[in-house]
Amino acid sequence: MATTRDRVRRHVRETPGVHFNQVERDLDIATGQAQYHLRRLVNDEELVVERIAGQAHYFDPTFDPWERRALAFLRRETAREIVLRLHADGSLRPETLTTELDLARSTVSWHVSNLSDAGIVTKSDDRPMTITLTRPDSTAELVEVVSPSLPDRLVDRFIRTVDSLFE
Numbered sequence: 488m489a490t491t492r493d494r495v496r497r498h499v500r501e502t503p504g505v506h507f508n509q510v511e512r513d514l515d516i517a518t519g520q521a522q523y524h525l526r527r528l529v530n531d532e533e534l535v536v537e538r539i540a541g542q543a544h545y546f547d548p549t550f551d552p553w554e555r556r557a558l559a560f561l562r563r564e565t566a567r568e569i570v571l572r573l574h575a576d577g578s579l580r581p582e583t584l585t586t587e588l589d590l591a592r593s594t595v596s597w598h599v600s601n602l603s604d605a606g607i608v609t610k611s612d613d614r615p616m617t618i619t620l621t622r623p624d625s626t627a628e629l630v631e632v633v634s635p636s637l638p639d640r641l642v643d644r645f646i647r648t649v650d651s652l653f654e
Contacts, residue, residue: 491514491516491520491524492524492527492528494514494516495510495514495516495521495524495525495528496528496533496534498510498513498514499525499528499534499545499546499547500547502633503546503547503550503555503558503632503633504544504545504546504555504558504559504561504562504633505544505545505562506542506543506544506545506559506562507521507522507525507542507543507545508542510525510545525545529545532548533548534546534547534548535547535548535550535555537552537555537556537559539555539556539559539560539605540559540560540563540601540605542559544558544559544562546558553606553622553625554625554629556605556606556607557605557607557622557625557626557629558629558632558633560601560602560605560607561629561630561632561633562633565588565590565594565598566598566601566602567630568588569584569588569595569598569599569602569608569618570602570607570608570620570626570630571630572584572587572588573608573618573619573620573623574620574623574626574627574630577619578611578617578618578619579617579618580615580616580617580618581595581596581599581616581618582615584599584618599618603618606621607620607621607626608620608621609621
């Protein structure tokens with residue numbers, strides 16, 4: 488029988504970039520258990536934790552810092568849609584993303600700013616501005632590794648709905 492720590496370690500390795508709350512939900516363990524085992528695994532250098540856009544995400548140490556940031560954003564539905572569109576179409580203007588993804592301008596702006604701060608996309612200095620993936624080949628490989636969880640998708644959809652009310 489696997490120990491709770493073994494289950495936590497395996498889950499993080501199988502779902503790189505998983506955030507703290509998702510570990511609790513997926514493994515059906517108490518908050519204190521998740522905190523304890525994740526802290527021990529990080530202290531023992533078996534896992535790495537990184538705070539990305541307000542959430543603690545956990546990774547196998549084999550992922551480099553850029554990959555960790557990219558994986559964390561790919562777990563979020565809206566950020567993932569933006570990244571996928573950029574991968575499929577190349578450089579795009581924010582207005583194009585707003586229209587094609589049916590998102591509020593503020594939503595696109597917020598996600599693009601976070602993706603840019605994390606080094607996942609680059610915003611041009613040109614006017615009109617265009618957005619480009621910084622590492623398209625590496626991004627494509629990581630897209631295959633991850634998909635957003637149901638709770639993450641629901642939160643993203645709620646935010647989209649609220650944003651659309653204020654547009």
